[in-house]
Amino acid sequence: MAHSPVAWQEDGTPHSPRFHDIYRSRGMGATGPWDQARTVFLGGCRLLPANDAPAIWSGQRQWHVLETGFGLGLNFLATWDAWRRDHERPGQLFFTSVEAWPVTADDLLRGVQAYPTLQPLAQALAQQWKGLLPGTHRLVFEDGRVHLTLRIGHVHDSLAALDIPVDSVFLDGFSPQTNPDMWDEKVIAGMARLCRPGTRVSTWTVARSVRDLLVKYGFEVTRQPGCPPKRERLEAKFEPRWPVRRSWRSACASTPSHAVVLGAGLAGSAVAWSLAQRGWRVDVLDAADRPAAGASGLPAGLIAPHVSPDDAPLSRLSRAGVRATLLRAQSLLTEERDWAPVGVLEHRVEGKRALPPSNPGEQAVDWMADWSAEATADQLARCALPDGASGLWHGCGAWMRPASLVQAHLSHPLVRWQGKCQAARICREGDLWAVRDASGQCLAQAAHLILACAYGTRALLAEWLDHNHATLPLNALRGQVSWGNMEQIPQPARQWLPAWPVNGHGSFIHGVPSADGEPIWIVGSTFERGQTQPCVTPEDHAANRVRLERLLPSLGRAMGETVQSAQGWAGVRCTLPDRLPAVGPLDAARWPGLHVFTGLGARGLTLSVLGAEILAAQWHGEPWPVDAPLARAMLASRFATQR
Structure with a gap:
């Protein structure tokens, strides 16, 4: 306090x-x-x-x-x-x-x-x-x-x-x-x-x-x-009596009109909502027949800040992202059904992750406990962690069903969602950007186009990046979780269930409602770089079993075969080398009106709402929602090659 x-x-x-x-x-x-x-x-x-x-x-x-x-x-x-x-x-x-x-x-x-x-x-x-x-x-x-x-x-x-x-x-x-x-x-x-x-x-x-x-x-x-x-x-x-010269940040779009977003996941839906709140009419197109069909279809995920001893940019951005997402959840979602701010305990496996050193002489450091603190012995015990384990308590943490947030964003009255729109290429036609399918049919067009289709963004930008001296080095990152109904947990394992969601080497969540309302447990996720197909494999169930045994040893040993034979879900996320998303225009001078929002990796729940607000601030000349250097660190223009 x-x-x-x-x-x-x-x-x-x-x-x-x-x-x-x-x-x-x-x-x-x-x-x-x-x-x-x-x-x-x-x-x-x-x-x-x-x-x-x-x-x-x-x-x-x-x-x-x-x-x-x-x-x-x-x-x-x-x-x-x-x-x-x-x-x-x-x-x-x-x-x-x-x-x-x-x-x-x-x-x-x-x-x-x-x-x-x-x-x-x-x-x-x-x-x-x-x-x-x-x-x-x-x-x-x-x-x-x-x-x-x-x-x-x-x-x-x-x-x-x-x-x-x-x-x-x-x-x-x-x-x-x-x-x-x-x-x-x-x-x-x-x-x-x-x-x-x-x-x-x-x-x-x-x-x-x-x-x-x-x-x-x-x-x-x-x-x-x-x-x-x-x-x-x-x-x-x-009213100065001399000429005034200013170097203010310029806005990308002054007057709200019409925009098209490709991708109906966490990133695309968040952008659509942020723009619609500012008066834009937004069409959201997706190749699937339902929203959140890709990596945003995870049964449930965790929201928790990243910590580092030097309080690195990712740590500071994650805190701002947690705040932004939780505020949006409070506004649009139903607690206990779609999300719950229950806190998250991070097991510091092998001592990974550490808080920045405190400075008792600075009053502001007292506010750190609102985000993260050393876990108490009682908290560790209530998660059945062994003697000698250490952990962090993220009091701001929460679980959330990503698809619920996506659907809430797309329910804005100025947002129109359309599925089964397989975009094959984007074209500059006069002052508009057109989205066309493989047969050349125009799916949508607008002066402002946002590509928020995760790894699919790379293919749509290929012909532009190859010929215009710019790059967006996206990498595929496949992940699989293992999950099942709560009734499937063996009776001997129930005594080891943690009091809160736990992360730190993968994560474990239990008691959250599935899409049909039945309580489920989830363990994972795996990380497989370069894999672009979201297939479920028995090898990844085995990998999740090993992860759980390290994250929560007693529970992992008691649930071993249950994890091995669980149901599975897999999705393909994408990352960038600096581990931060890419937001906004790659090169506004060369391609006016073309924007991206991709590269969220495994932090879509934490960074999607914040990234969308950074894009909206860039479009309208609004105050950045984070420190200016942190906002600029997320801008896609950092990958534009300077001539």
Whole structure:
């Protein structure tokens, strides 16, 4: 559990011992802080209707608010509340906020005790308020229409990492006297770099140093009546008297229209849903006669973060992916039927996997336990692991039936799925991409085409990659699981069943419902590189038996023959050499409108939702849902050959 940087005083005022300052002014009364949020920040940036005039975001497709200090979250909650109340609100609200010292969920709730209207929103925020290690965290609300992007870290570094423009800015934080780093020239310059002409800025302080810096960096500044007990506040508008040159990240597609996705698995369905949520009409084509017929048809799989001593990019991406997938599951799926956040115990076979070393001097390290921690002796014992075994407890872990998530994504009203569409080649025809079958018949065409057909992506790109100096080095990875009904488990083996799903050398899950509702057990999976046929073999049943005996020795010995004679499922996944997916255009200049989402390997459940949101952010110029270097590490353009 993270320690809070807030100390609540007897009169209910939240105080920061670190900065010797209070989070809000005294003498405001019960509704004062909310009045300040609405008057100073929302009103100052024209985000509320006033004098029969609509709010400035009225009718916009999306709106991006930047806040320099999240604090107790009142400005975000007030903005979210204003968005909900406005019938002409933007379709997507992006709220990016910086915070070096995040408070606890209890503090968020305590901070809105006087505001019944905000309490349900604060409850929703508190439910997601966990695992806030340094870096970027995306929290999602309103079925994916409200995005809170939290940058945990110093404000200087956080502003420097942003690469898209903002529409409104809330300059907030402890006073310039107690925390001058929040108001220095580097902050104002970094904020100004993200503004375009007309961007409005609001703040409660009228400090001369802040006014002068705003003017220096191109803002027209005015004093306005403040929210009592403060007499004045500042409003500013970015109107530089010099040419403005920006190096913002450009969007691939500005206006939602029509897109075609090839592949109805985890990747393709997630992309379809993310685009449909932003107003796109999406046709999803697949060669099979049902969705999730390929590697996404696994009876059930695990969602758990990857860990490494150096907290490698894959580890950080997996945490973001776990968060994104679990949020999507909570929104679209039925718990206990389609998924369950039960936690996952990782048996560290031969000592594999280790957590990053902790640093007691850093408050943020307390949040690591929300993701992964050393397993306790009791947890190891409840999984029937032998004396001397070690493990990790992933409290954020879950099991999920992948096909359920695929079907939920494809059920979006703007998504149309069509099976038995065997794509043989893709063609550039004018401004459109056409998908044709072996006879030359056009199956679909659109200006934007996403290839999300796993290893099949390689064949469709072959003629383009061979002649245009680009590559996508996909490798096939066949995997087989062994499974059966719970009643098939021998009676002597039942005493060794683990209390939770276990991974670490393959995985073992039991008691999850099958497609027909009967509880089943699953063990696996094998990994066979270069094999492109999803055939079930007795050799892989034997391999899964060996895996189970190493993962859960007592259970494996007791279930030996049961695994050997079990039912089987096999699928072909695909990987890339750096173990990360490929998302987005391979080369937007040469092939505008052609995108891929493939190479998820065995982490489709963990990375598909996140990857789809990275693609959507790339298309629309939205904030990245992860640190920018991590997002760029997943872009397919990393495989384009530079001329």
